[in-house]
Amino acid sequence: MYHKHQLPCLHCQPHDYIRMVQHMIERCLLFQMSRDDCVKALAKHAKIEPIITLTVWKELLKENKGFFQAYFQANSPRQFNNWSTQSMATFRRRRHWR
CATH class of the missing domain: 1.20.5 (Single alpha-helices involved in coiled-coils or other helix-helix interfaces)
Structure with a gap:
């Protein structure tokens, strides 16, 4: 099953989707946003589910203590x-x- 999206699809391209969320989180960090502000911004502007953002944030936190x-x-x-x-x-x- 392949969806024609401009952005990666979580179901079709999970690795690309996670990488995209990671990149967006990194952009939020450049703007000195808190975790909660980042979650809200990605949910509002990129339609990314908060649980996805929180999961990626948690993994980034583990890898970059x-x-x-x-x-x-x-x-x-x-x-x-x-x-x-x-x-x-x-x-x-x-x-x-x-």
């Missing part, structure tokens, strides 16, 4: 809060200089 540890650390809310607090303090100081 060091990368994901650094990624989560760099994109943690605590890091953002520290950055925004420091930025606001700098902004306030600059505003007083005028």
Whole structure:
């Protein structure tokens, strides 16, 4: 059974489909998206079932532990809060200089 899709079909071309989902997840990571944001974005824009995205994400996590540890650390809310607090303090100081 062969479906004529522009994108790979999960049932007809499972390896290509999984590779496509992996590529899309990697693009989400470039935009510093969380796992949940990535799942929502792929479901909405690419019509990929959340369970598929979560499964591929889990496998990527297993294969690339060091990368994901650094990624989560760099994109943690605590890091953002520290950055925004420091930025606001700098902004306030600059505003007083005028």
